Amino acid sequence: MLFKAVKPVVQVALLIVGITMVCFGVMRGEADAVLAKAIRLCLECIGIG
Amino acid sequence: MARFRGLIQAAATLATNIHLPNFAKGGIYQGAGKAVCVPGLNCYSCPAASGACPIGSFQSVVGSSKFSFSYYVTGTLILIGVLLGRFVCGFLCPFGWLQELLHKIPSKKLSTKKLKPLTYIKYAVLLFAVVLLPVLVVNDVGMGDPFFCKYICPQGVLEGAIPLSIMNVGIRSALGKLFSWKLAILIVVAVLSVLFYRPFCKWICPLGAFYALMNKVSLLGIQVDQCKCVSCGKCAKVCQMDVDVTRTPDHAECIRCGKCVGACPVDAISFRYGLGVTGDKPAQSTQACENK
Numbered sequence: 398m399l400f401k402a403v404k405p406v407v408q409v410a411l412l413i414v415g416i417t418m419v420c421f422g423v424m425r426g427e428a429d430a431v432l433a434k435a436i437r438l439c440l441e442c443i444g445i446g
Numbered sequence: 447m448a449r450f451r452g453l454i455q456a457a458a459t460l461a462t463n464i465h466l467p468n469f470a471k472g473g474i475y476q477g478a479g480k481a482v483c484v485p486g487l488n489c490y491s492c493p494a495a496s497g498a499c500p501i502g503s504f505q506s507v508v509g510s511s512k513f514s515f516s517y518y519v520t521g522t523l524i525l526i527g528v529l530l531g532r533f534v535c536g537f538l539c540p541f542g543w544l545q546e547l548l549h550k551i552p553s554k555k556l557s558t559k560k561l562k563p564l565t566y567i568k569y570a571v572l573l574f575a576v577v578l579l580p581v582l583v584v585n586d587v588g589m590g591d592p593f594f595c596k597y598i599c600p601q602g603v604l605e606g607a608i609p610l611s612i613m614n615v616g617i618r619s620a621l622g623k624l625f626s627w628k629l630a631i632l633i634v635v636a637v638l639s640v641l642f643y644r645p646f647c648k649w650i651c652p653l654g655a656f657y658a659l660m661n662k663v664s665l666l667g668i669q670v671d672q673c674k675c676v677s678c679g680k681c682a683k684v685c686q687m688d689v690d691v692t693r694t695p696d697h698a699e700c701i702r703c704g705k706c707v708g709a710c711p712v713d714a715i716s717f718r719y720g721l722g723v724t725g726d727k728p729a730q731s732t733q734a735c736e737n738k
Contacts, residue, residue, distance in 0.1 A: 400662075405722030407663050408528055415524035422518025427507050428481045431518065434506035435480035435490040435498040438617075442491045442502060442595045442602030443610060444625030445617070 447717065448704025451536070455543040461496065462486060462540055463605075468493035472613030483522045485530070486539030487653050489595075492605030501576055501599070501653050505592035509580040523656055531664025532657045535647055536701035541601055542647050548639035556641045559688050564649045565699060571598065572652035594652060596624070600632035643686040648699065658698035666702060666719050668695045673735035674714035681706035681715060691715060696724075 422428065440446030447454075462484050465475040474493050484497035500519055507516035526534060535542050549555075558564075575598055580590035595602055607625055611618040638645040647654045661667075670692050682690040684705045689697040691706045707715045 401722075401724050404663065404724065408665060408721050411524055411528045411660075411663060415521045415528065418517040418521025418524065420521075422516060422521060425513075425517070427513060427516055427518035430507050430510055430513065431483070431498050431503045432478065432481035434503065435495075436474070436476040438474060438610070439489070439491040439502065439506075439592075439595065439602065439606070441592050442489050442599065443607035443617070444603055444628045445607075445620045445622070446591075446596065446624070 448707055451703060454537050455540075455546070458486070458538040459540040459543055462488045462538075463492055463494035464496045465494045469609050470613070472610060472617075474610075483519060485526050485534045487541045487599075487601055487651060488539075489599070489601040489605045491602055491607075491610070493609055495605070499595075499601075502592060502595050505576060505580045505590075505595060508577070509584075509590035509592055511584075511588035514581055523653075524660070527657050527660025528664055530657075530666050531661040531702065532654065532698075532700060533664070533666050533702040534657055535644075535651075535654050536703040539647075539653075540605075541651075542644060542701070544604075545635075545639040545644045545646060548636055549643050551640050553640050555643075557688075558642050558645070558648060561649075562688065567649050568651055568655040568658075571650055572655040576652045597627070598631065598650065600628060600635050600646070603628045603632045644701075647701070648687070661698050661700060662696045664696075665721065665723075666717070667723070668700060668702065668704075668706065669716050669718040669723065670695050671714045671716075674712045676712055676714075678711060680709045680711065684709040 468475055471493070474491060475495060479496050480490060480498050482497045483500040483503055485500075487501065488495055488497075488499050490498045490502055500523055504516050504519040507513050507519060571594065575594040579593040582590070583593075584590045603625065607617070607621065607628070611621060635646050668691055675692055677692070681692060685691065686705070687699045687701055687703075689700045691697070691700065702717070704717065707717065
């Protein structure tokens, strides 16, 4: 019952946390790190590395 | 929506792997779109992949010498988890769709109801193979292996190694014991998928584990109108994820496939979307239901 009452607050809080984390991650260069990995063949993924 | 699930799954798989000509070229897409994580489990070494696998991306970021945590990928997963929950598994994940197609092959089908403890394995896979090991087990320059991608994930072999090795002699000649191990995992998962419904999603998938944790707070869910419900049990019987939606509409294993919605004879079950909407629409009293 208590969870039902706070559920919308938790949902909004998580949305804000998610957006903040994405922005912070982009700012510190994580998106570039993801791109650098994703555009090269992942040897571990295909069973070579 | 559930009626068109197969079409939506096909469309989502195509959108996730839109660069189809790369299969013939034997190379992978290298555009800026690869900086964005796709919602489902889809190897970024697939020649056609349009985005990055969130599980692979997380491991590559935390396994680098520069970062020990990925706010970018975790934030993306939290957003997708809150907006959709395990709807991603039921509608958008290419590997989930593949397992469903394999399960359509005529054969003896086995129930997973007595194997429920195995569903906890995926949380251990998420914690150890995706989060802890790539950070803690590092080489001399501080870089960790993507343990899940390297030793467990069958998607890399299916989408990456097999098509690339067919077209590229160099890759084909480099395949060794690790490839054989991962190919064996792929074959086991494929065989199990024919016998069981979505074994990888239920027991192993770390992405499914993350979305399962978010299912209770996702905006998209299933709602049961207790005033209409006649407790016939048809919804629980039709559910292949072993969920009784009348008891736990926000169950971690519910992939929002909507089979229970279609099976309900009195339309008591429906999809719902919004802030604070709960899975139960409880009967306040018999009087309240009668007035309704």
